Amino acid sequence: APEGPRLGQPLEAAAISALDITVFPDGTGLPPGQGTAVEGKAVYDAKCAACHGPNGSGGSAEELAGGRNPLTSAEPDKTIGTYWPYASTVFDFIRRAMPLDAPRSLGNDEVYAVTAYLLHANGIIGEHDRLDAATLPKIRMPNAAGFVWVYPERQPR
Amino acid sequence: APEGPRLGQPLEAAAISALDITVFPDGTGLPPGQGTAVEGKAVYDAKCAACHGPNGSGGSAEELAGGRNPLTSAEPDKTIGTYWPYASTVFDFIRRAMPLDAPRSLGNDEVYAVTAYLLHANGIIGEHDRLDAATLPKIRMPNAAGFVWVYPERQPR
Amino acid sequence: KAGLAVTGAALAGTAQAVPPPPWMTRPGAPLSNYGQPSPHERAVIRWIAANADAPGNGISWTPLERLEGIVTPSGLHFERHHNGVPQIDPAVHRLAVHGRVGKALSFGIDDLLRYPMTSRLCFIECGGNSNAGWHQEPMQAPAGNIHGLASCSEWTGVPLATVLAECGLQPNAQWLIAEGADAAAMNVSIPLDKALDDALLALYQNGERLRPENGYPLRLVLPGWEGVTNVKWLHRLQLADQPAMARNETAKYTELLPSGQARQFSFVMEAKSLITRPSAGQALPGPGLHPISGLAWSGRGAIRRVEVSTDGGKTWQDAALDSPVLPKCFTRFRLSWRWDGSPAILKSRATDETGYVQPERQILVAERGRHGYFHYNAIVSWAVAADGSVSHVHA
Amino acid sequence: KAGLAVTGAALAGTAQAVPPPPWMTRPGAPLSNYGQPSPHERAVIRWIAANADAPGNGISWTPLERLEGIVTPSGLHFERHHNGVPQIDPAVHRLAVHGRVGKALSFGIDDLLRYPMTSRLCFIECGGNSNAGWHQEPMQAPAGNIHGLASCSEWTGVPLATVLAECGLQPNAQWLIAEGADAAAMNVSIPLDKALDDALLALYQNGERLRPENGYPLRLVLPGWEGVTNVKWLHRLQLADQPAMARNETAKYTELLPSGQARQFSFVMEAKSLITRPSAGQALPGPGLHPISGLAWSGRGAIRRVEVSTDGGKTWQDAALDSPVLPKCFTRFRLSWRWDGSPAILKSRATDETGYVQPERQILVAERGRHGYFHYNAIVSWAVAADGSVSHVHA
Numbered sequence A, B: 001a002p003e004g005p006r007l008g009q010p011l012e013a014a015a016i017s018a019l020d021i022t023v024f025p026d027g028t029g030l031p032p033g034q035g036t037a038v039e040g041k042a043v044y045d046a047k048c049a050a051c052h053g054p055n056g057s058g059g060s061a062e063e064l065a066g067g068r069n070p071l072t073s074a075e076p077d078k079t080i081g082t083y084w085p086y087a088s089t090v091f092d093f094i095r096r097a098m099p100l101d102a103p104r105s106l107g108n109d110e111v112y113a114v115t116a117y118l119l120h121a122n123g124i125i126g127e128h129d130r131l132d133a134a135t136l137p138k139i140r141m142p143n144a145a146g147f148v149w150v151y152p153e154r155q156p157r
Numbered sequence C, D: 001k002a003g004l005a006v007t008g009a010a011l012a013g014t015a016q017a018v019p020p021p022p023w024m025t026r027p028g029a030p031l032s033n034y035g036q037p038s039p040h041e042r043a044v045i046r047w048i049a050a051n052a053d054a055p056g057n058g059i060s061w062t063p064l065e066r067l068e069g070i071v072t073p074s075g076l077h078f079e080r081h082h083n084g085v086p087q088i089d090p091a092v093h094r095l096a097v098h099g100r101v102g103k104a105l106s107f108g109i110d111d112l113l114r115y116p117m118t119s120r121l122c123f124i125e126c127g128g129n130s131n132a133g134w135h136q137e138p139m140q141a142p143a144g145n146i147h148g149l150a151s152c153s154e155w156t157g158v159p160l161a162t163v164l165a166e167c168g169l170q171p172n173a174q175w176l177i178a179e180g181a182d183a184a185a186m187n188v189s190i191p192l193d194k195a196l197d198d199a200l201l202a203l204y205q206n207g208e209r210l211r212p213e214n215g216y217p218l219r220l221v222l223p224g225w226e227g228v229t230n231v232k233w234l235h236r237l238q239l240a241d242q243p244a245m246a247r248n249e250t251a252k253y254t255e256l257l258p259s260g261q262a263r264q265f266s267f268v269m270e271a272k273s274l275i276t277r278p279s280a281g282q283a284l285p286g287p288g289l290h291p292i293s294g295l296a297w298s299g300r301g302a303i304r305r306v307e308v309s310t311d312g313g314k315t316w317q318d319a320a321l322d323s324p325v326l327p328k329c330f331t332r333f334r335l336s337w338r339w340d341g342s343p344a345i346l347k348s349r350a351t352d353e354t355g356y357v358q359p360e361r362q363i364l365v366a367e368r369g370r371h372g373y374f375h376y377n378a379i380v381s382w383a384v385a386a387d388g389s390v391s392h393v394h395a
């Protein structure tokens, strides 16, 4: 590649931390905080149900729970419970993008709680299970083994 | 060239005649009609002088007469009298494009007359010389021999 | 010469009977600082399908069937936004590069504009383009409303490799997580090999700065790779030893197979073609010579060949390819067809420089099932009826 | 991986201190049927110089110094109109072909849309482009306001040869008089050889139908030939045995030589190049690495080579050419330059596939004098001062 004029300015750790909202499957990037499904129900009903429907289905936006049709059926349901391979993705996506009308408005505890609520609604965790940076990465999702790499040579070992 | 679907519709002679406003140096294309510089002065003063100035110079638009500086001078004048090689072009251009604010509004006699006026203003014909389809192509312009063909092989013999 | 003179002069009297059109007798419109299409072309638009509750969440299709050549006008480049078009102030916007780098750095747009750039014509195609093809029933819609989540522009920008070299890479930096500064903070994971190959930090599209809906002021362009990886409004690049497994590379943009397993990180848009004219919803006015024109492209390189069939795939003829034929770029193909007025089925089939041949629909469906949603690239069939009307068929 | 985790988690508390930009916390704008540039780019316009008494009589320049790549966005394609932009109804507009033909025929736009077409990328340059170069004093203006009567688009249309073959040519049909349907009925004479070579009846520009100011609904495109011959709003083609000697091929668009004779029917735009960045009016922020980027083109074919000098022409280096390098098309050249902070003079020099080399200004002026007005294609020189400011010089 051609050489550039090297105009990049150093990024301080604090600035990186403010910017960096990626959560990896192994939990890297999870912030402090915690929540349970019971706490999350209040968040969900107030800020999510209008679009996603009561209990995560039947709204105008994507179905988040209640998927029953297996992936091999004629009308497969691709929901968190039936399709998503990592719990980290639920936390990551909600924190970065939801609620659609006010992204980045939830506190970390609210994100943990509503994530727990959706995992519970999908039958993955119990309603009092505490979700935090330590417990979330340990969750094994039902469809964790459901993906094949089109380019296996690119898969990290 | 690829063959086309041959959708062209025949053009009748009357339709061609209505469309065809080209006047060639040899007079091909000149319509019936006539005019003199004396008659043309009235047309010019009424419909041209506002832009081109009294007597063809000093207006906001191109200088049409009064050019004095020869083509080899430091500030050459490229006017009808000093530069234009054919009288047919004056008639052709005025008929198709002038007056700028109302093109195609002049009758053929008016075009002959105002062309005569401009040729007279440039010292090329007399003020009572009658301009028509027979006389116009016979006019020899001062700079008729002033042009060299960049691609002489394309010059009709 | 006599002929001309006679025609011209003899009929001059009658000529006045047919006056010139009004636009030849009145001065036209003034010059303008920035031009727009003719009002007579106002039907040539991107067709929008958006979420009723969220007008920035949706897609709009390039009207391929109304366009020609290979360049998509920027105003008609397809859109796919997850939460609208951010109105970014370029003076504030910065690109952060961090993670497994030697030195985390941040770049302003004015900085990047001072870097060495390169330009290339290439297509961007949404992974979900043509997904109606998976349906059992052939969708009856204009070609662009089926296949128009693909567009082609000249992109100019800084090679990503230049900026990564400035930061330095740690040995285990194998993935790059690219994130947009939109309200969806849209992010995807990109293998380092692609990032170092031909990835561009694009600043210009078709000569001018990016359009807002195409990522202004900065877009990651990954020639030949699915649209979602060409992250718009790019503001963050995080080097990592693993992919993020973001929502848009797990829950979406993965292809469920009949086995229940799903293909992940499919990236490359395989070779594809379609006839844009004639196409569904158009009509041939009658038997005779008709130009067939269409587009072919491949995410793996240049199109080597496009064949056209007018008998539903029984026989094939090579179409002519307009110059230029560039890698990972739309290629315009053409064939003159003499229609005898009987029902016909038109198909096109692309072969790219790797030898990959665009598959027939039944082959693709047999391999992938009908719930993959993404990466549909099968041969497209248009049926011409005896009355000249053209419809979409699975044939 | 530990590193990342520590950075991310340990500082999460302070992270809240830097809130995301507003466009990441509110939904963005909806999708749109036809996109427009960012409001932040509203300074990127065609600069207009028109007759105060006749706002449709004038020119507007493509802002070359603000653009990149080779495609000119249609909204910024230069304009030269003699009496405004006609607002033509395409349903009424027809092309008449008559004169020394076998059969005079007339074609509607809908008819022409059914003909076989071809697409090509090519530049159009006004014969009067760069005419400030003839002035003794170098004009201090942005590069586009000097050289921006040149633009490059993908044009698609019907080969003129196809339509002429349908009409049939009489043996002495040697010229074609092309006329526009504007209020100037702009007309020029074109030798038949060019008409049969690569002339296009263009219907599309950069993928979509022509823009009004570029000839909607029909333009004659003569690749590589001076702009005025690319007749816009084309409505009439008259075959003849001689040129019309129209006002715009005698009084204008001819080049007066020092001898008092004038070059006529010069047609081809000879090879030319200029550095667009850095260029007059721009400023280098300081010594260091700076990308040099510019455009080269030739009406005779492809650009073979562009050399750049940073020492006023003493030494030259070959610039890199971005792909594609197409005949009669803009070609983007690039060179990285390490500026040491001392005054420098930048030049570029194009060579085309015929071996023709763009001349130095003093050579061109010695040959043509200073009153030719048209066809100025000399090497352009930009002076970089010690403070980084760039100005136009004759050097």
Ligand code: HEC
Pocket (backbone or CB within 6 Å): A043, A044, A047, A048, A049, A050, A051, A052, A061, A062, A063, A064, A078, A079, A080, A090, A093, A094, A098, A099, A100, A101, A114, C051, C053, C054, C057, C082, C184, C247, C251, C252
């Ligand atoms: C104003 C409507 C709206 C609200 C409120 C809303 N969402 Fe969403 N949500 C959407 C839409 C639309 C999408 C699809 C976004 C896309 O296309 O990328 C979505 C997607 C999602 C997804 C991904 C679904 C999938 O299958 O990919 C999750 C998870 C989600 N929302 C959770 C939430 C949570 C939790 C809340 C509340 C804290 C919330 N949403 C509030 C509209 C909304």
Ligand code: HEC
Pocket (backbone or CB within 6 Å): B043, B044, B047, B048, B049, B050, B051, B052, B061, B062, B063, B064, B078, B079, B080, B090, B093, B094, B098, B099, B100, B101, B114, D051, D053, D054, D057, D082, D184, D247, D251, D252
């Ligand atoms: C409203 C202004 C206006 C009026 C009225 C007008 N003209 Fe013009 N004329 C112009 C302009 C402007 C041009 C240059 C047109 C161009 O750029 O192609 C011009 C060009 C010409 C030229 C060509 C000059 C050259 O050197 O190329 C002639 C001849 C001419 N006009 C004659 C006339 C005559 C005769 C009339 C009246 C019957 C007339 N004009 C009325 C504005 C006007």
Ligand SMILES: [Ca+2]
Pocket (backbone or CB within 6 Å): A016, A017, A018, A019, A020, A021, D008, D009, D012, D015
């Ligand atoms: Ca963080």
Ligand SMILES: [Ca+2]
Pocket (backbone or CB within 6 Å): A067, A068, A069, A076, A077
């Ligand atoms: Ca369901």
Ligand SMILES: [Ca+2]
Pocket (backbone or CB within 6 Å): B016, B017, B018, B019, B020, B021, B029, C008, C009, C012, C015
């Ligand atoms: Ca006539």
Ligand SMILES: [Ca+2]
Pocket (backbone or CB within 6 Å): B063, B067, B068, B069, B076, B077
């Ligand atoms: Ca003078």
Ligand SMILES: [Ca+2]
Pocket (backbone or CB within 6 Å): C040, D090, D091
């Ligand atoms: Ca219409």
Ligand SMILES: [Ca+2]
Pocket (backbone or CB within 6 Å): C090, C091, D040
């Ligand atoms: Ca700004």
Ligand SMILES: [Co+2]
Pocket (backbone or CB within 6 Å): C127, C226, C253, C254, C265, C266, C267, C374, C375
């Ligand atoms: Co994919």
Ligand SMILES: [Co+2]
Pocket (backbone or CB within 6 Å): D127, D226, D253, D254, D265, D266, D267, D374, D375
């Ligand atoms: Co010329």
